Amino acid sequence: MIWDTENWAEIVSTIKKNKLRTFLTGFSISWGILMFCILLSSGNGVRNGMMSNFGSRSVNSLQYWGRSTSVPYQGFPNNRPITLDEKDLELIKNHIPEAGDITPMISTNKMISYGTYNTNCSFTGVTPEYMRINEIKIVDNQGRFINGMDIKEHRKVAVINKRVREILFQNGDPVGKLFIADGLGYTVIGVFEEDAWGNDESAYIPFTTAQLLYNQGWGMHDISFTLKNLKTEKDNKAFEEKFREKLSVIHHYDPSDKRAVGIWNQLQNYLQFLGLFNGISAFIWIIGIGTLLAGIVGVSNIMLITVRERTREIGIRKALGAKPSSILGSILMESVFITSIFGYIGMFLGVGLGELVSSILQSPGMEEIAHVISNPTIDVGVAIGAMITLILSGLAAGYFPAYKAVKIQPVEAMRTE
């Protein structure tokens, strides 16, 4: 019955009779869908942008550093600084089954120079594992990351970022060149790329070199390692709890002293962030659905007016033998038809707008904004969902008016002038 061309001819002829009204009805649904798309795309955009900040760091990792104790313990006074050392590495390697790649870290800031150019640069001493933990990417054909030999031989080599390359080497190929940091010469072995906030000068050097030159040959500032098999926030909390306890044993501080070591759990933060965004998404969905509902109510209202205006005609049709199903079908089909056509126009505009903004954001000079909003589009799944929603909306919008039409009494309907 739906594909009966006769029915469509009837519907098209009634729509043609009421062009303005149909347009106004359609506009409300187009607007609803457009708003829905814009809300969803911008929500996705902000989410994608924020995600890109997490992007370069392996999501499942934990970093910790020594602070100072807040309570006296076993004869030690409070405010005793905690320094990480080989015991920590041994503990993680042998007694923490969840740990994967491990790297100790030493950070410092140095004035570096090459020829007449100089700048301030943060140095971080790391082991080769660091590359995997933080997903460091080496720029194409621009050398390598720190390797085992660099560590073993305490080599004075550095992997620099693009910013350092730009300032010291004027974007020339820096690999193999020697620059000076505090009177010591470092050979550039590679250029790396890190997808994260900020664009400051930074360089990685072998951990052993950093320890020897900048940390009196002992200890470390931070230790970072990847975690396996911790999926939920609860798992992570429990792990952190257990980990603090183990650390308190090797560093001799009160197990309940939370100030003694600082912990940054990437996954836990990620999960919290995800929770926040799910909240924002839910909010956007509620507003979006609200807007759509307003559109549906609009269509329903206008269909109701249509039915009222067509009361006489529907009465005549019933007298001539139109079955209730035929009346119901024609009103519902008209409603679905209007909703779908105009809904698609709205969706087309909304998706188009998203793609347009997306392409603007991807153009050069927009990198910073791209960390806030990125790829503000909606995916195919949502589009198919919207299609189903549109048809259901049409049915919902048409149901009440159609019911009214079916209830029309031919005798009374034909009496009204």
Add this chain to the structure above:
Amino acid sequence: MILLEHINKTYHNGAPLHVLKGIDLEIKEGEMVSIMGASGSGKSTLLNILGILDTYDTGKYYLNHVLIKDLSETKAAELRNKMIGFVFQSFNLITFKNAMENVALPLYYQGVSRKKRNQMALEYLEKMGLKEWAKHMPSELSGGQKQRVAIARALIARPQIILADEPTGALDSKTSKEVIHILREVNKEGMTMVIVTHERAIAEETDKIIYLKDGVIESIMVAK
């Protein structure tokens, strides 16, 4: 053709209103009868029951030996479509369809193809002398023409009876005569016809006049 046995009908809008108080009536095949009565006598209600547009409370109504009682809306629509042709006082043509499409409408609800039903509609319009008006909209037709289109529409599904509710009520006396003449012609071809009217001149053109008063049949007058 039509057999009514003690039909009762009460409306319950506020105070109950007993409109039809036991109507017994037989109309034979090929008869042309008129129903007369003052307003409020129940003649419209009777016509609506005959046309399966309204239900009745007690009694029995046989249309062509079929008991018409407690029908679903769908079944009622089907019977209206096949067995009954309506002619109304205010023509009741669909304003945005041309004469041909209006005439063809009952066939649309029978599932007849567009080509076939339009062709048949043209034949019936020709019978009414309106062939060249087929593509005109109702607003472009005179009252008499509109009523002839409506008669064509009532005939196209080849019903058992024609029910006419004040068919000449909106027409001048000359056009009224034309219309009643056409109805008589249709009747002569064997169509049973029931006309509700308050014009004596029209009623006197029929074979039998049924006088209704306060929901009962007061008298039946057979024409000479």
